[in-house]
Amino acid sequence: MDALAGSRVITPVRALSVGLVACRTCGLVMQRRPVPTPTTFCRRCTTVLRERLPRSAEHTLAWLIAGVILYVPANVLPVMYVSGVGGGEESTILGGVVSFWRAGSWDIAALIFAASVAVPATKFLALGVLLWTVHRGSDWARKQRTALYRLVEFIGYWSMLDVVVVALTAALLKFKALGTAEPRLGIVFFCGVVVTTMIAALSFDPRLIWDMGANDGH
């Protein structure tokens, strides 16, 4: 078992090549059964044991495409309608950013821009790069690509920010005489973008980044 002391050597042994499998839920490391075998479950938490998430790249791509498609109406359609004394006005996400910028709140404009525009765009690009390099079996910058995956995982839910802002504004601005705010259809698509891209990130198995290459033919 000394060969497994991965923390002391530069290229650590990988679980797949030494017949080990770690539970995805609780992390328990177990010996893998010889291949044609019925489904096995984790001894500790009964999660189905899998070496890799099945069809991970396909699932990620499917959810990613769904996210990109939803991103179009999410940005084109208005997300909120605000009526005031001088009549009503619908605003899109980018429109909201611009109006904050013009009103002098550049910090809030930057925050909403980051959460609603930059974060989804980064997720699309990053997951696209990850899928493409995994598909090609590239061994380029593995460590950095794994870090990129962690970034996608980390920024994932911050895009919900705009949904929260719209919901709270709508909950508060309900003075019939002076002003009301209502959510508009764009927010549904926007929420869809957040959910689909989060599922896309969760479907991606980062171990695929490390699978291709010299050591094992997976």
Add this chain to the structure above:
Amino acid sequence: MSSCARELFVCPHCDAVHRAVVLSRHEVAACVACGRVLARHHSLSVDQLLALTLTAALLFLIANSYPLMTIEVGGMHTEATVWGAALLMLHGWAAWPAAVLALSMFILPLLQITLLFWVLAFARFGRRAPGFRGLLVTLHRSRPWSMTEVFLLGALVAIVKLSSWVHVTPGIGIWALASLTIVLTILSMVEPRFWWTLLRAHA
């Protein structure tokens, strides 16, 4: 399965096999291949975790019973709570994002606090909580979808946004929500493996 397999760690991000090391205070174990944090030292006992969970439960109660913010226009006033914001949109097509909000900002944080309390309260007396396995799996699965911190930031943005039109007063709810976010973050820094070995370590 040899007992040896128990001391091994497999990095969930790159499949590298590591041997467990004992961490001292402030130490963090990271994967040698991809840099993912594999383990973090924490010195919280079951009692302390239970206290934090109870704090979280109280803060959750306060954050949801007091308004996050109140606005006043010409003698009239409206207020918003976490639950109220989601509920208000719960009609027509807006029900979809409202359901996501309700789940991620209210139901899942509540579920997590309840599950932690249940598991820890039994562990406190050296017992395995009924339904331990399923509850911990639920806790683990629901974690990525719990978004209290996003709600906090969203509420702050909404305050700034509205304050350009009307007079907005931050309520007790927002302070409770901010504190809750901190407590939940501390609790979520306890790695999953700790919960699974809870009884072995403290029995």
